[in-house]
Amino acid sequence: MDAIQISGTPHMRKKRTTRGIMIDVLIALVPATAAGLVFFGLRALVTIAISVAASVATEWVWLLCKRKSFKEIWAQFDFSSCVTGLLLALTLPAFEYKYFYIPLLSAVFAVGVAKMLFGGTGKNIVNPAIAGRVFAFISFQSNMVSGWMTPRFAALGNTVQTSATPLTSMLGEGLGKIGIGNLDLFLGTGVTGCIGETCKVALLVGFAYLLVRRVVKWQWPVIYVAVTGLVSCAMGKSMGYFLPSILSGGLLLGAIFMATDYVTSPNNKWACYLYYLVLGVITALLRFGTKIEVVSFAILLMNLVVPLFNMYVRPRPFGAKPVVQVCKDKLDSIKQKARQKKAAKEGEAQ
Amino acid sequence: MKARKGKFFAKGIHVPDNKEWSKDVPIEVMETPDIVAISVQQHIGKPSIPVVNAGDEVYMGQLIAKEAGYIGANVYSSVSGTVMGVEKRKNINGTLSDYIVIQNDHHYRKVDLEPLADRESATIKARIREAGIVGMGGAGFPTEVKLSPRTPVDTLVINAAECEPYLTCDYRLMIERTEEVAAGIRLLAKALAVDKVMVGIEANKPQAIALFEKYDDMQVVVLKKAYPMGSEKHLIFSCTGRKVPVGKLPADAGCVVQNVATAFAVYEAVECNKPLYERVLTVSGKGCVHPKNLLVKFGTNFSALRENCGAKPEAAMFVSGGPMMGPAMASTDVYTTKTASGFLMLLPEEIDVSEPEPCINCGACADVCPMNLLPMQIDFYTQAGEYDLAAKFGGVANCISCGCCAYVCPAKRALTQSITLCKQKLSERR
Numbered sequence: 062m063d064a065i066q067i068s069g070t071p072h073m074r075k076k077r078t079t080r081g082i083m084i085d086v087l088i089a090l091v092p093a094t095a096a097g098l099v100f101f102g103l104r105a106l107v108t109i110a111i112s113v114a115a116s117v118a119t120e121w122v123w124l125l126c127k128r129k130s131f132k133e134i135w136a137q138f139d140f141s142s143c144v145t146g147l148l149l150a151l152t153l154p155a156f157e158y159k160y161f162y163i164p165l166l167s168a169v170f171a172v173g174v175a176k177m178l179f180g181g182t183g184k185n186i187v188n189p190a191i192a193g194r195v196f197a198f199i200s201f202q203s204n205m206v207s208g209w210m211t212p213r214f215a216a217l218g219n220t221v222q223t224s225a226t227p228l229t230s231m232l233g234e235g236l237g238k239i240g241i242g243n244l245d246l247f248l249g250t251g252v253t254g255c256i257g258e259t260c261k262v263a264l265l266v267g268f269a270y271l272l273v274r275r276v277v278k279w280q281w282p283v284i285y286v287a288v289t290g291l292v293s294c295a296m297g298k299s300m301g302y303f304l305p306s307i308l309s310g311g312l313l314l315g316a317i318f319m320a321t322d323y324v325t326s327p328n329n330k331w332a333c334y335l336y337y338l339v340l341g342v343i344t345a346l347l348r349f350g351t352k353i354e355v356v357s358f359a360i361l362l363m364n365l366v367v368p369l370f371n372m373y374v375r376p377r378p379f380g381a382k383p384v385v386q387v388c389k390d391k392l393d394s395i396k397q398k399a400r401q402k403k404a405a406k407e408g409e410a411q
Numbered sequence: 412m413k414a415r416k417g418k419f420f421a422k423g424i425h426v427p428d429n430k431e432w433s434k435d436v437p438i439e440v441m442e443t444p445d446i447v448a449i450s451v452q453q454h455i456g457k458p459s460i461p462v463v464n465a466g467d468e469v470y471m472g473q474l475i476a477k478e479a480g481y482i483g484a485n486v487y488s489s490v491s492g493t494v495m496g497v498e499k500r501k502n503i504n505g506t507l508s509d510y511i512v513i514q515n516d517h518h519y520r521k522v523d524l525e526p527l528a529d530r531e532s533a534t535i536k537a538r539i540r541e542a543g544i545v546g547m548g549g550a551g552f553p554t555e556v557k558l559s560p561r562t563p564v565d566t567l568v569i570n571a572a573e574c575e576p577y578l579t580c581d582y583r584l585m586i587e588r589t590e591e592v593a594a595g596i597r598l599l600a601k602a603l604a605v606d607k608v609m610v611g612i613e614a615n616k617p618q619a620i621a622l623f624e625k626y627d628d629m630q631v632v633v634l635k636k637a638y639p640m641g642s643e644k645h646l647i648f649s650c651t652g653r654k655v656p657v658g659k660l661p662a663d664a665g666c667v668v669q670n671v672a673t674a675f676a677v678y679e680a681v682e683c684n685k686p687l688y689e690r691v692l693t694v695s696g697k698g699c700v701h702p703k704n705l706l707v708k709f710g711t712n713f714s715a716l717r718e719n720c721g722a723k724p725e726a727a728m729f730v731s732g733g734p735m736m737g738p739a740m741a742s743t744d745v746y747t748t749k750t751a752s753g754f755l756m757l758l759p760e761e762i763d764v765s766e767p768e769p770c771i772n773c774g775a776c777a778d779v780c781p782m783n784l785l786p787m788q789i790d791f792y793t794q795a796g797e798y799d800l801a802a803k804f805g806g807v808a809n810c811i812s813c814g815c816c817a818y819v820c821p822a823k824r825a826l827t828q829s830i831t832l833c834k835q836k837l838s839e840r841r
Contacts, residue, residue: 066728066764067739069828071814073426073576074763077821079771139768183769183822323773328787330778371804376783378809380644380654 083140089267096260101155115168116146148190151257246308288341315356332374414631417649432702447710456482485543489688489708542680548670560662572641575733595678639813698726698756776816786816
């Protein structure tokens with residue numbers, strides 16, 4: 062009797078929480094992380110550890126500075142900074158130990174500037190992990206485009222370029238010169254690249270998990286990847302570009318885990334269709350224009366215009382007139398106005 | 412007539428319906444406590460005006476408060492006894508209104524309404540108005556007003572969806588009083604002067620569907636089991652395929668929607684000359700020892716209901732109505748009304764009172780919104796005090812307050828409350 066609770070309706074709620082979603086994303090990233098560790102060994106582990114630790118630490122220090130107690134911080138901790146840290150690490154190459162500061166600084170930038178400065182979870186304008194990667198790319202360019210580690214299993218009969226990703230050589234020298242088959246690109250064997258992006262199988266396993274848990278919708282990554290592939294084919298004037306272009310570089314990682322980030326993607330179905338379509342086109346155009354890996358730049362760019370998508374592409378309420386009818390009505394009213402004007406003018410003339 | 416499937420509607424949510432506890436419990440008449448307090452405000456519109464004074468002897472079924480205006484309803488005494496006075500008492504939602512308090516003498520001496528001379532449309536409507544019948548699904552809109560639409564209608568849709576979890580009172584009525592409910596439906600159709608009658612029943616009530624299939628003058632429509640299937644607009648869409656235009660009434664789509672319980676009340680008023688002073692109500696929830704469907708007289712204290720059905724000591728929340736739209740009570744010392752269709756005693760495991768977290772823009776609310784709105788935008792702009800923008804970008808005016816958005820929200824945001832606040836602010840400004 063004494064402890065009657067009251068709350069607003071509805072009193073029943075779905076069991077899913079923000080924390081649960083973030084943990085689901087972390088689980089979905091496990092295969093990709095494991096593949097990265099297998100291919101790049103201890104170095105990858107160190108990069109990941111530094112990045113995740115720095116991300117979480119940045120968030121916690123920020124909240125401590127805002128005079129929050131540890132208890133509050135833990136109660137509100139939703140693992141989103143873990144996701145940011147891990148995703149960031151997966152988009153970085155496995156650095157030599159002496160470059161430990163690159164993941165560290167990127168993570169601090171990602172969480173500190175791109176997320177907390179804008180108000181924390183849910184308030185960031187750009188995806189923090191993408192911001193961190195772009196920060197690293199711009200600030201430490203030499204380490205980000207060359208001197209990459211040769212992955213294990215490189216001896217499976219491929220000519221491996223250690224200077225750049227297969228994508229760069231494909232875009233630079235043409236389709237035939239990559240020297241790596243689609244299967245290798247798919248499995249990640251003998252391909253240089255960032256820690257998490259080389260093994261597409263692992264990424265797809267993670268994607269399947271996200272689909273099963275209904276964290277992302279299958280349409281979004283599929284639209285993004287397909288459009289990128291098709292536009293690449295059109296640019297290269299050959300259908301042979303389709304598979305290499307979607308299997309190389311960070312496209313799958315970006316499409317599955319970064320572009321579908323809730324906070325930085327549009328809030329309704331129709332806006333999302335348009336958003337991923339435009340994103341795909343921009344990615345392909347940028348790739349051919351710059352000849353470097355640009356998925357992160359494309360997503361960053363599109364993140365900035367998400368509010369526009371939200372503003373102009375809105376669902377129509379149940380029972381609203383169909384779009385066709387609205388257009389017809391509009392046309393009719395314009396016609397009628399014109400007729401009235403004409404009539405008025407004729408009247409004046411007379 | 413053979414049942415047909417309702418038109419598919421993709422949005423909405425699937426809630427565990429928890430009807431199994433009270434589904435097979437027959438309707439039971441509840442012993443009315445010594446004192447009843449009958450609200451003069453049991454409907455949408457102006458409060459009724461009390462016509463009895465302290466010390467008056469009243470009979471069961473005697474008029475005690477008269478309607479005050481077009482949108483209003485008469486109130487009848489639910490017991491026989493002595494009027495103790497008109498007092499301010501707490502409503503379920505915590506506000507105060509006038510209650511006519513009556514000392515029950517437990518004799519239940521009854522007065523009936525005058526028998527009707529004929530069954531013409533105008534006579535039936537007048538009787539519905541006289542008997543104080545309001546929409547018993549929850550809104551409490553006077554039924555007679557709803558039966559006098561300004562635009563021509565051709566279809567009567569009976570809302571037997573009962574999409575709120577836990578509640579089984581309409582279901583029990585359909586099973587136990589099938590003939591009476593059907594007669595009530597026919598009277599409603601007659602009052603409206605329409606031939607087409609559709610009865611929308613959710614697919615999880617096969618027994619009720621089978622019972623109503625045998626009538627040739629009404630078409631049973633089997634609705635998808637989803638919440639909010641019982642919302643007027645979605646019920647009409649599912650049954651007839653018509654969409655109620657934005658900002659318009661169901662009558663603009665040629666339909667009038669009435670609840671099963673309302674149909675039953677109409678039958679009693681017309682055929683038994685009995686005004687509306689009692690209704691069937693479901694008492695359920697994991698915190699309830701004996702879930703029941705009770706025939707309860709208006710003005711019965713919820714504490715009496717609680718004693719009758721037994722509340723577990725760990726029951727944490729008491730709700731009047733269903734868990735999706737019914738208000739939680741701060742104390743069970745409040746009284747039943749025409750619109751209270753349930754009384755739920757919920758354990759902590761059934762409810763979620765967690766603190767809201769920041770919105771992560773996942774879009775789950777927009778995915779389930781049956782009205783295709785953007786609840787997260789409404790919430791965002793309402794929190795910022797920008798009510799006009801909330802209306803522009805979120806479409807707050809079309810909200811039916813079903814609570815689907817808040818149900819799925821992973822950040823547990825109080826979306827329903829934001830929307831209500833926004834609506835209120837916008838209507839104040841007008």
